[in-house]
Amino acid sequence: MRGDIHVELASGTYRLSKTFALTPQDSGSNGHRIVYEAAPGAHPVISGGSQVTGWTLADPAHHVYKAHVGDIDTRQLYVDGELETRARSADNPAGFTKTATGYTITDTALDAYKNQSDMEVVSRWGWMLMRCPVQSISGTTMTVQQPCFHNANLHQGEEIQNPTWLENARELLDTPGEWYLDKSQGELYYLPKPGQDLKTADVTVPRVQDLVDLNGTAAHPVSDVSFQGITFADSTWLAPSSDDGLVEGQAGFRITGDDNPDFDSTRLKWVKTPGAVNVSHGHRIGFQGDTFTRLGAVGLNLNTGTQGTDVTGNVFKEIAGTGIQVGGVEVVDAHPTDPRDITKDNTVDNNVVTNVADQYGGSLGIFAGYTDHTVITHNKVYDLPYSGISVGWGWGLTDPGGDTNYPGNSGVPIWDTPTTSRDTVVTDNVISDIMKSQADGGAIYTLSADPGGVVSGNYINGTTPTAYGAIYQDEGSRYWHTTDNALCDVAFQWLFLNHGMDITAERNFTSQPAMNTQANSTGDTITGNTTVDSCEQLPASIVDNAGLQPAYRHLDPGPAVTDHTAPTAPGRPAAVTDFPTVADLTWPAATDDTGVTGYAIRQGGTVVSASTGTSVRLAGLTAGATYTFTVTARDAAGNESAPGKPLTVTMPAGGDLALHRPVTVSSFSDPNTPELAVDGDLSTRWAQGLGLPDPSWIEVDLGAQYDVTGVITTFEKANGYQYRVEVSTDGTDWTTLDDHTATATTQQTAYSPAATPTRGRYVRLTVTGSNYNGGSIYELQVYGWS
Numbered sequence: 001m002r003g004d005i006h007v008e009l010a011s012g013t014y015r016l017s018k019t020f021a022l023t024p025q026d027s028g029s030n031g032h033r034i035v036y037e038a039a040p041g042a043h044p045v046i047s048g049g050s051q052v053t054g055w056t057l058a059d060p061a062h063h064v065y066k067a068h069v070g071d072i073d074t075r076q077l078y079v080d081g082e083l084e085t086r087a088r089s090a091d092n093p094a095g096f097t098k099t100a101t102g103y104t105i106t107d108t109a110l111d112a113y114k115n116q117s118d119m120e121v122v123s124r125w126g127w128m129l130m131r132c133p134v135q136s137i138s139g140t141t142m143t144v145q146q147p148c149f150h151n152a153n154l155h156q157g158e159e160i161q162n163p164t165w166l167e168n169a170r171e172l173l174d175t176p177g178e179w180y181l182d183k184s185q186g187e188l189y190y191l192p193k194p195g196q197d198l199k200t201a202d203v204t205v206p207r208v209q210d211l212v213d214l215n216g217t218a219a220h221p222v223s224d225v226s227f228q229g230i231t232f233a234d235s236t237w238l239a240p241s242s243d244d245g246l247v248e249g250q251a252g253f254r255i256t257g258d259d260n261p262d263f264d265s266t267r268l269k270w271v272k273t274p275g276a277v278n279v280s281h282g283h284r285i286g287f288q289g290d291t292f293t294r295l296g297a298v299g300l301n302l303n304t305g306t307q308g309t310d311v312t313g314n315v316f317k318e319i320a321g322t323g324i325q326v327g328g329v330e331v332v333d334a335h336p337t338d339p340r341d342i343t344k345d346n347t348v349d350n351n352v353v354t355n356v357a358d359q360y361g362g363s364l365g366i367f368a369g370y371t372d373h374t375v376i377t378h379n380k381v382y383d384l385p386y387s388g389i390s391v392g393w394g395w396g397l398t399d400p401g402g403d404t405n406y407p408g409n410s411g412v413p414i415w416d417t418p419t420t421s422r423d424t425v426v427t428d429n430v431i432s433d434i435m436k437s438q439a440d441g442g443a444i445y446t447l448s449a450d451p452g453g454v455v456s457g458n459y460i461n462g463t464t465p466t467a468y469g470a471i472y473q474d475e476g477s478r479y480w481h482t483t484d485n486a487l488c489d490v491a492f493q494w495l496f497l498n499h500g501m502d503i504t505a506e507r508n509f510t511s512q513p514a515m516n517t518q519a520n521s522t523g524d525t526i527t528g529n530t531t532v533d534s535c536e537q538l539p540a541s542i543v544d545n546a547g548l549q550p551a552y553r554h555l556d557p558g559p560a561v562t563d564h565t566a567p568t569a570p571g572r573p574a575a576v577t578d579f580p581t582v583a584d585l586t587w588p589a590a591t592d593d594t595g596v597t598g599y600a601i602r603q604g605g606t607v608v609s610a611s612t613g614t615s616v617r618l619a620g621l622t623a624g625a626t627y628t629f630t631v632t633a634r635d636a637a638g639n640e641s642a643p644g645k646p647l648t649v650t651m652p653a654g655g656d657l658a659l660h661r662p663v664t665v666s667s668f669s670d671p672n673t674p675e676l677a678v679d680g681d682l683s684t685r686w687a688q689g690l691g692l693p694d695p696s697w698i699e700v701d702l703g704a705q706y707d708v709t710g711v712i713t714t715f716e717k718a719n720g721y722q723y724r725v726e727v728s729t730d731g732t733d734w735t736t737l738d739d740h741t742a743t744a745t746t747q748q749t750a751y752s753p754a755a756t757p758t759r760g761r762y763v764r765l766t767v768t769g770s771n772y773n774g775g776s777i778y779e780l781q782v783y784g785w786s
Helices: 108-111 150-152 406-412 540-546 550-555 674-678
Strands: 005-009 012-015 020-022 032-037 042-047 049-051 055-057 064-066 096-098 102-104 120-125 128-138 143-144 166-169 176-182 185-190 203-206 212-215 225-228 231-233 248-250 275-280 287-288 289-294 298-302 311-314 315-319 325-326 347-350 353-354 365-368 375-377 381-382 387-389 425-427 430-434 445-447 454-455 461-465 471-473 481-483 486-490 495-498 503-507 517-519 523-527 575-579 583-586 598-602 606-611 617-619 626-635 647-650 664-666 694-715 722-728 735-740 749-769 776-785
Touching: 108 128, 128 248, 185 503, 275 289, 289 298, 298 315, 311 722, 347 523, 347 540, 540 598, 575 694, 575 749, 583 626, 598 617, 606 617, 664 674, 674 776, 694 722, 694 735, 735 749, 749 776
Parallel strands: 005 032, 012 042, 020 212, 032 225, 042 231, 212 275, 225 287, 231 289, 275 298, 287 311, 289 315, 298 325, 311 347, 315 353, 325 365, 347 375, 353 381, 365 387, 375 425, 381 430, 387 445, 425 454, 430 461, 445 471, 454 481, 461 486, 471 495, 481 503, 495 517, 503 523
Antiparallel strands: 049 203, 055 064, 064 185, 096 102, 102 143, 120 128, 120 166, 128 143, 176 185, 575 583, 583 617, 598 606, 598 626, 626 647, 664 694, 694 749, 694 776, 722 735, 722 749
16 A cells, blocks of 8 residues: 555445455555545444334324334334333332242233243343343243353352343333334334334334454454544344343353353353454554444454554443453453464543443443553543443453462462453543442452553542442452542442452542452552542542543533633641651632632642642651642632642651561451561551450550650551550550540541650550451551650
């Protein structure tokens, strides 16, 4: 090629009867691209749907219409571009008792249903929305199709439950907007919504699964092809209608087949949901300014071996499954023998992902499996039933040495080499209004080791109590740096580490202080995170930078902002340094035409804290070091002031008197031994003996008499501890330095400054109440002078 080739599509709907497939022979070459694009001003639609006409009134009493469509199958129907509902029952129908082969039912009217094998049992459990076809109904016995029902009961404790609803029977068609396809007669039934006129309505039945496929190989990839300004619409996906149904392992990946003796036997063979657009072994493929909508499976699927592909400035909406999938979860993806099979260097940026997973609720906004250097940045992700952005796979089982939390590594072979997952970047995204119907997920969810992985600069607003962590670093998550994120309206916990290891979570800002670590989470450092009152106190620099960049905000503008006036700069701060590692700053207030809502504190250009009022405590500083701090103000609209005059502070000299000193304790539980509370490492901790009741205590021998000026305690949990700090000269007679036994802590780190220096050699912390968590201390620090 001597130049780029542009294939321009005029406005109109291009209806496909089969997949538009590209092979390596359709690639660009010599540094030039083949670009399939909308003509200037045009809005082309590539559709896998057929229009339905010829409607007649089939049931005048119930206002049900029908049209003859012949020998077709589909799982979706669109009327004037809107997804309509397959005929379904009310939620949580009564009278079902689960059996070995299905259910015993009390509603014997189901026995009279025609086309019983068309009907599906839909059952929601935790993170999964399972669908199994009905085999037959006889009297009070509903038999569910195999192997679906067998596979849906493999995961002990997480098996399919009673129906959340029944779907796809003519007899269930009773609500405007519902439809039913009678495949035996080739008749499509629909009960119109008020105002819909089927004589003029655009009624579309999706019939094609893959609209566009780019099919390369490791040796011969498809390369240098772009799609710009095109709408991909009206695809279906019939696999959930098969005998396998839709039994999720997680994230829309399915358990299939009739050769599964137990759950562990399935772990390495979960089946990926296909996309309406699929790229396999594609290099330098581009999707810019496209729209993916009214799709019956995944929107865009970047398969094994996709490299250097950019997904930029697109809209993903009204999609049955996940919006964007990057990479796979098979052995070839985790431990490829050929580096050409690695999915790497792909970028997903400035996309809008909304109202996806609207039919397969366990699916996601954006997913990345085993991949090398996937960048997910500046996307706007919202209105989802489950998690927003999910990265990683394997639950640590495929990492070197496997996962010791799983006996026998759950039957998965143990590798001694790392997976391909590394250097994943999840930054500057806006994620809101998620976890609306499923449970056990988060706005950002990670699995397994990812050396160099970063979660930073994201603005998370609105997670339900079923989000176990707004940032949820689940089983085997390792080596992540989680920093500079802003979170508010978080109903449960801002951070949850469930067997998360060697993770650093620092300088995050949240209106919800609650967080948790569990299940052998080791080597983690959680420090320097700031709690604010509400969204309006979060650092404006993080919030304003997250989400779509200015050139892409037209894709989803959001509410108009009328206030563009920033507050005045705050006054110069002053500092008090009661501890060598802590500075308490105060400053004169800023003013604003609508009111100042918060302040951000910077050190060397980095936001290190935030506050509602005109004071803040900065911890984790270095004794004897010099710092320069500035303060900015913000208002409710996110306008940020210029920085106030800087303050330079030199911290007092002095070290932690408890560091590496001998300790005694009331009890301990391996591996959380006493000395770990005074080792200077916030990733290790002491914990009292398992199952023992409160109180518990830890005592440190400073080695000499000191005038103790204060104690800093970093607890394991973010809240819930009642405690007392005492000082003694001889280890027998104690003087109380801080009594916090009447109320529980609300933050992970507790500061106990002495009103006057207290003389002593021994310092004891007694945990009198722990909200059933047990005494557990990351670090006990003591300050004073001899």
